Amino acid sequence: MKAVVAENLIKTYNKGSVKALDGLNLDVEEGTVLGVLGPNGAGKTTTVRILATLLAPDSGQATVAGINVLKHPDEVRKIIGLSGQYAAVDETLTGWDNLIMFGRLYHLSAKAAKERAVELLEQFSLTESAKRPIRTYSGGMRRRLDLAASLIIKPKVLFLDEPTTGLDPRGRQDMWGVIDELVKGGVTLLLTTQYLEEADHLADEIAVIDHGKVIARGTSDTLKKQVGGERLEIVVESQHLAAAKEIVAKISGSAINIDEGLRQISAPVTTGSKALIEAAKLLDEKGIHPLDIGLKRPSLDDVFLSLTGHVAEEKTEEVVDPKPKRGGR
């Protein structure tokens, strides 16, 4: 069963001059995580905003848990959670105040709202900061509280729009841990990210989008295979380069690349770890001790580059983001 379906979504801004979505198709299988990966302005936020009932597309259809987003937005709002790029909680109020307010707005009774707030604060390690105003929170804490607020009703489908943008590495790690836990709990999750590593880590499947369209779709492994398989990489002392090359030739046989500066030999292999063990054995027999040896799979950066012809982070063409950005001025 598909928990989220988007069909041929088109959305333009500024009277059609900026095309944010250009026939976007997406679906997310129930209980899985789809990572929507793309550079700034690719249409990620617009997609999430349409699916979360905040924005109407110019054309196209979308359903969440089988409910038509455009025809029955109120029904959809009862079963989704949304956590945006910027922590959308009331900074003047405490974490506790916020969770109670949102709980009450989800029409929980006063008692149920309190119980849920206690649970969520515990789950997100915020119990000790519950009575402090949000403005005293760190970026990571804010983001966790924002996420907690989107989970008050235990949503069937959760949308996370760039959940770690702007966080320091520590905050990002924490957030990943929190999201991992949620996913274990069985929530259907659609998350957007510009971090290739993040999609790789969190998502079951990845949809790469660019210029408002999905340009590739699959597991991180499938996508990586599209750009080529694994490579064996060996670094040795300069005097052993020639001997090592002969060994690699026996295992791989094709297109061996030697970088004399890095003292590195690399070649595509098809047998995975078997090739690695074989190479190590042969090197050892010759008395060569490699400085480094390993199998390298192509990174998602390589994937993006090969799919779009440009690097994700260095995209120059900015599409106007419909969402006002805080602190971006």
Add this chain to the structure above:
Amino acid sequence: MNAISDALIITKRQLLQLARVPEVLIFSTIQPIMFVLLFRYVFGGSIDTGQPGGYVQLLMPGIFVQTVAFTLAATAVGLAADMQKGLIDRFRSLPISRSAVVFGRTLGDGVLNIVVLAAMGITGFVVGWRPSSGPIKITLGFLFLFLFGFAMSWVGVLIGLAVKDERVAQNATFIAVFPLTFLSNAFAPTTGMPKPLQYVAEWNPVSTMVAGCRQLFGLQNEFGATAGSFPSDNPLLMSLIYMVIIMAIFIPLSIRKYSNAANK
């Protein structure tokens, strides 16, 4: 009704904010009090009103109306900040009535007005303001002020949601409201103005409100210019008409704007 209870939750949020940051309430009360004292003692001596009790009797209704007119700014700034911080997006993703957030906000600003009006009234009393019309009319006067603030608040909703930036909202509303309150009979007689401005001042809702409140607080319709014009003869009726018009236009527009808040 969920629509009403949802709105009250939003109102409660605003009151909680005041409890968490009491400085906001303190300063939004000090400012009008300061105005009362400044006008009373700086201008009061040099304006001859011919009114028993002096300038302060005329000043207080004027300054009350000015203060509630600025509710427009408070509402606009509050909503623009919520837009800017993405809170409106979150509210819009919740299964709540489309009117709850804006209605709750205008109600919250109304509650704040009650506190501020009370503080100003007490200050006025201390410096010599003596409304002479009896408790019923005085209460009615404050009710009028509350309603006018509420109506102005709805104009602020639309502005706040449209500009989406706290500082822009602050500047835009100040530019709109400041002349409105001064191009009126609130602080000085309109008879001293150039003729065309006199007409503007006479039809200005701030003037009709001020004149109406002066009546309700037991004064003659002072500071109105040419007697015999409809607004200066019927200030209360005219004020009521203005409020109905403002709300009839801005409440539906604001709710529509909220529903489409990001569909630019």
